[in-house]
Amino acid sequence: MTTALDALDVRTPNPARVYDYMLGGKDNFAADREAAEQVSRLFPESRDGVRHNRLFLGNAVRYLAGECGIRQFVDIGAGLPTQDNVHQVAQAVARDARTVYVDNDPVVCVHGRALLANTDTVAMIDGDVRAPGDIRDKVTRTGLIDWNRPVGLLMVAILHFVEEPGEHVAMLRDLLAPGSHLVITHLSTTPERAADMARLRELYARSGITLVPRGVAEIERLFGDFEPVDQRRFVFPDIAARIARLGWGGVARKR
Template sequence: MSETAPAGIDVRTANVARIYDFMLGGKDNFAADREAAEQIAKAFPESRDGVRLNRRFLGEAVRYLAAEAGIRQFVDVGAGLPTQQNVHEVAHSVDPSAKVVYVDNDPVVCVHGRALLANTSTVAMVEADLHEPETLLAQVAATDLIDFSQPVALLLVSVLHFMDDPYAQVTELRQALAPGSHLVISHMSMKDERSGDTDSVREIYSRTRTGVFPRTVADIRRFFGDYEVLDTSRFVTTSEIKRFAVLGWAGVGRSR
């Protein structure tokens, strides 16, 4: 992006979607985002590789859900800026008729997403907030792409750690899903041995509009409720899970 501020965009305040974009090697970011990303990388040198692994985990999870679990409906909440190997691209590589709805609460992200997806009839982008799950579900249903009476994959990838207490909201979303549905989560973790570094990252994100709330693995797993959590090594290697445990944890759950 040009450093000149387009209408409605605050380029002086770091934005979590643009920080993520920069770490993935994208160009939709500004100096404030790049500065924040560099500071995060100082606290956690593993962070850039971790962001790329997170993206690969998402792709592998979607591929598994489409190819092996037979899922044909995907709702990606907190989707952020479009990048390489988006959910609909991975799902369509298995079945071009798969339906995908992206959800984000950032109006600028949504405008960008709608422009890129304008000619794709099986994909939509809606502006909604995870803090208001009932409204979010209604807006997703209004696209006429997702039938909540049938299995759905709900993707909450790198979004829950930007909310201070999202358990009730996730429970409401999970309870709206039909039997055979799946839940995909990745989340920033909290480890005692790197607590100082985690505090540094908290301080960096406090300058954004969201803040960040890392959790223990046990607390992250609580989001799955009574879903069966699959073996994460199906999607990333065991060595990668160990290497990036200080950064985050990810899992795929299946309704029983």
């Protein structure tokens, strides 16, 4: 029987494994490490950016579980399990927190299910942000998430791999009950780094990966009419300024 692991392509860089390498993980291969080094040459701040992206996620989850009382989280584009995963951060604040991870990479899903096999408050499903209805149905079938109650919906470092995410994100926002929060981090672009960003897109394109960096105003529109939460809760202003040419993140609440 052929499995997802049998089909593993170790010669082509994979965004989740590149991210894992930049975080100091071990679930990566030579092609991923070479791609990460090329990214670092174009953007020397990229390793710092990846690390602070992870810190932003953790701070956002702690805020949602602690100050907002949210007990259910859906993490779309979760990637490979690493340190301080969403369910670990949330449950450190509230033991009854429940998390569903979503990813469209079959290898990520196999790995995630294996690691999460012994817990009944966390699940891993295969799903694509471009198919919100499918995500809704599969998340519902886990029995962990009640869409009629506030949810922390996380789309961290995923939407820049989607050509036209606006409609898909809007459909996901519509699923959420009042009091829910949306967390997004996204590769950003500025005029002064346009040439470097074009080379970065070419680097990913050679591996068959679409990369669409966006300006901050365009990223902010993905939150629709949700009420923004002060970004300084999740990242120090000096750090945000240092990596602003590479990435931006935000948290917003559904009224």
